[in-house]
Amino acid sequence: MTITIKIPTALRAFAEGQREIRAEGATVGEAIANFASLYPDIETHIYGEGGEPRSFINIFLGEVNVKNLNGLETTLADGSVITLVPAIAGGAPCR
């Protein structure tokens, strides 16, 4: 299955500046792992210690967060589009 992965600006520097790349995989997890193996610098930004995606990256298949599908096991169709999306939070100090 050939699919497209859209890369957020913050991670493009680790993928030779590309906005999106083609990847192979039958599931979301496989496609992301294949992508990460091509660009080792990006691996530490996507995966945490346990090999699970980091909490500050969300993965969308089409317009749907894969957390609401079957997670990394979600199956792909030829031409599927995965978008990597940063998780953004912050705030002022506690008072």
Next chain:
Amino acid sequence: MISLSRGAVQQIASEGERAYPNECCGALLGKDDADTGRVASEIFPVHNAFGSEEQYHRFAISPEDCFFIERDAERRGLDVIGFYHSHPDHPAIPSEYDREHAMYWYSYVIVAIERGRAGGLTSWRLASDRSAFAQERVLQLDVR
């Protein structure tokens, strides 16, 4: 350094005043290339997704809003170059919580809102080892 359009600066200030005593948040859209440097030409305000009782000192952008921000920027030929939020009754200096939740590369703009009125506006980038924020110069462009 980051260049912000006058319109973007004014809108961040008014979003912060409107959200007071809570925090506002949103994305900075623009370009970052070798010719022009980093320029935020407009902002994309979004709903603060943090629990309402904590919004006086916390903000979050939902994954869905982040997705729509990315898609909107792409459709208009812009990039997401950072994010902004307000600090109600607190200086425009990143908190430890800001640092823990920040991502490398993005610009983080903070506006201080003092008793409901916008004060100082600053911008920060996280070090690649995540150890600290470095302040970056903000240049206000004389265009809307």
